[in-house]
Amino acid sequence: MADLSMAHDGTPMSDSRPAAAICPLCGNDNQCAIAAGKSGESCWCQTVTISPEARAKAADTATERCLCPACGQPTGGVQNAG
Numbered sequence: 001m002a003d004l005s006m007a008h009d010g011t012p013m014s015d016s017r018p019a020a021a022i023c024p025l026c027g028n029d030n031q032c033a034i035a036a037g038k039s040g041e042s043c044w045c046q047t048v049t050i051s052p053e054a055r056a057k058a059a060d061t062a063t064e065r066c067l068c069p070a071c072g073q074p075t076g077g078v079q080n081a082g
């Protein structure tokens with residue numbers, strides 16, 4: 001006997017994600033394996049070199065969150081991911 005009384009009140013999407021899975025710099029999904037409940041060794045950040053600049057920015061936000069691939073990787077310029 002299911003009694004689901006769900007309200008359609010426009011719940012924001014960001015509410016469904018844990019804070020640990022959100023990039024502190026851009027607010028997008030950081031694709032962190034640990035946040036997803038997987039082994040940290042399988043995270044994308046283990047296969048790339050995180051930009052020192054990005055690390056500094058993340059530290060400035062005073063959070064323990066991981067960066068997303070777009071913010072964490074060294075870039076020669078901002079590109080539109082489309």
Ligand SMILES: [Zn+2]
Nearest residue numbers: 023026068071
């Ligand atoms: Zn980001």
